[in-house]
Amino acid sequence: MISVDDALDALIALVEPLGTEEIPLIDAANRVLASDAVARRDQPPFAASAMDGYAVNGAEADQHAQFKVVGESAAGERFAGQIKAGQAVRIFTGAPVPEGATHVVIQEEIERRGDLITITEAQNVPGNIRPAGNDFREGARIAAPRLLRPEDVALLASMNIARVTVYRRPVVALISTGDELVMPGETPGPDQIIASNTFGLHALLRDLGAVPRLLPIARDTRESLEMTFKLARGADLIITIGGASVGDHDLVAPVAASLGMEQAFYKVAMRPGKPLMAGRMGESLMLGLPGNPVSAMVCGHVFMAPMIRAMQGLPADAAPQRTARLAADLPANGPRQHYQRARVENGEITVFDRQDSSLLTILAEANALTITPPNAPAMKAGETISYLPL
Numbered sequence: 001m002i003s004v005d006d007a008l009d010a011l012i013a014l015v016e017p018l019g020t021e022e023i024p025l026i027d028a029a030n031r032v033l034a035s036d037a038v039a040r041r042d043q044p045p046f047a048a049s050a051m052d053g054y055a056v057n058g059a060e061a062d063q064h065a066q067f068k069v070v071g072e073s074a075a076g077e078r079f080a081g082q083i084k085a086g087q088a089v090r091i092f093t094g095a096p097v098p099e100g101a102t103h104v105v106i107q108e109e110i111e112r113r114g115d116l117i118t119i120t121e122a123q124n125v126p127g128n129i130r131p132a133g134n135d136f137r138e139g140a141r142i143a144a145p146r147l148l149r150p151e152d153v154a155l156l157a158s159m160n161i162a163r164v165t166v167y168r169r170p171v172v173a174l175i176s177t178g179d180e181l182v183m184p185g186e187t188p189g190p191d192q193i194i195a196s197n198t199f200g201l202h203a204l205l206r207d208l209g210a211v212p213r214l215l216p217i218a219r220d221t222r223e224s225l226e227m228t229f230k231l232a233r234g235a236d237l238i239i240t241i242g243g244a245s246v247g248d249h250d251l252v253a254p255v256a257a258s259l260g261m262e263q264a265f266y267k268v269a270m271r272p273g274k275p276l277m278a279g280r281m282g283e284s285l286m287l288g289l290p291g292n293p294v295s296a297m298v299c300g301h302v303f304m305a306p307m308i309r310a311m312q313g314l315p316a317d318a319a320p321q322r323t324a325r326l327a328a329d330l331p332a333n334g335p336r337q338h339y340q341r342a343r344v345e346n347g348e349i350t351v352f353d354r355q356d357s358s359l360l361t362i363l364a365e366a367n368a369l370t371i372t373p374p375n376a377p378a379m380k381a382g383e384t385i386s387y388l389p390l
């Protein structure tokens with residue numbers, strides 16, 4: 001058995017970032033930028049009014065000063081002339097500030113009669129003007145790699161970047177194994193259960209930006225598993241669920257080996273998730289997850305997620321950890337790193353009593369997995385513990 005950290009290192013060593021593709025900006029959210037994006041213009045491209053009001057020369061903008069309104073500057077259509085002494089231009093938010101104007105008086109602070117306005121309040125001069133290039137200048141960069149959030153997409157649009165180069169999304173084949181499994185919605189036989197972690201992992205993969213492909217459930221025979229592995233060809237990553245342990249029907253390791261899988265490791269000192277395996281299989285990477293539903297999901301967060309991020313060119317970091325205060329004492333740990341379902345609220349974390357790796361109700365109630373290193377001593381309520389947010 002190897003440690004969680006060594007297993008992660010071995011996994012990341014297998015991964016190379018996938019190729020890149022150019023896509024329309026409208027599809028860019030949740031993708032990873034592969035080449036720096038460079039602004040094609042200044043924003044704003046002109047000094048712009050920040051308010052609805054009147055553009056004047058700030059040197060003249062005393063309380064009670066009077067101006068003649070000589071024109072209008074609207075967003076999208078500027079006032080073509082220049083403001084002279086004693087003149088003002090009606091202006092709207094986002095409109096170009098006319099030449100000669102250095103200040104915008106908001107319309108709540110003037111009185112208007114016909115073409116004449118009078119400033120009614122003392123002014124903070126200059127004000128209410130956004131200088132050209134205030135947000136960014138032409139040539140400003142968004143550095144790759146970067147996972148593009150909706151906020152980044154807005155900025156890219158503003159930079160007039162209509163297409164972006166991003167890493168390809170990993171295609172992931174998901175194989176459930178076991179004679180006992182049927183799909184949700186089917187009618188299980190008396191000894192059957194519903195394939196569940198398959199769906200949890202599918203959802204997690206989507207969240208991570210991968211393209212999951214759900215393959216038919218492989219039965220507990222060599223032939224069925226071989227056939228399903230063949231269907232998985234072409235995937236960047238093949239994930240099996242179940243059949244990873246030592247029972248007579250646990251065929252994933254021998255069948256994968258017979259199909260040429262070069263194993264990087266098998267069995268990790270963690271709980272749940274011990275019978276994890278990984279390696280390379282032809283053009284694909286392979287990750288064999290344990291079948292117990294919680295084990296599979298925990299391995300999904302701890303191992304699959306960093307792999308998918310690294311395939312998309314992001315730094316190959318472990319899932320980010322946080323800390324919280326324990327709500328109750330925690331017993332000493334055994335030889336495997338323990339990931340326990342827990343609920344964190346207002347900085348305090350409660351570890352659930354029931355931790356059997358088949359209990360999806362407890363997983364669904366949890367919003368965190370506490371991490372206890374191998375052979376860690378008992379901890380007292382109030383001590384700080386690390387956790388993975390779910």
Ligand SMILES: Nc1nc2c(c(=O)[nH]1)N[C@H]1C(S)=C(S)[C@@H](COP(=O)(O)OP(=O)(O)OC[C@H]3O[C@@H](n4cnc5c(N)ncnc54)[C@H](O)[C@@H]3O)O[C@H]1N2
Pocket residue numbers: 176177178180181193194195196197198241242243244245246247250272273274275289290291292293295357
């Ligand atoms: N003698 C030993 N027995 C077991 C050991 C061991 O070291 N020695 N390890 C245990 C641990 S830890 C785990 S975890 C499980 C993992 O076993 P497998 O990966 O071989 O998984 P299966 O036996 O196929 O299934 C385990 C359990 O999970 C259910 N399952 C499987 N796939 C799904 C799915 N897609 N959706 C929902 N549930 C699924 C399956 O029906 C079993 O109940 O082995 C222990 N045994």
Ligand code: MOO
Pocket residue numbers: 270271272273274275290292295357
């Ligand atoms: O350690 Mo196994 O992965 O649940 O229950």
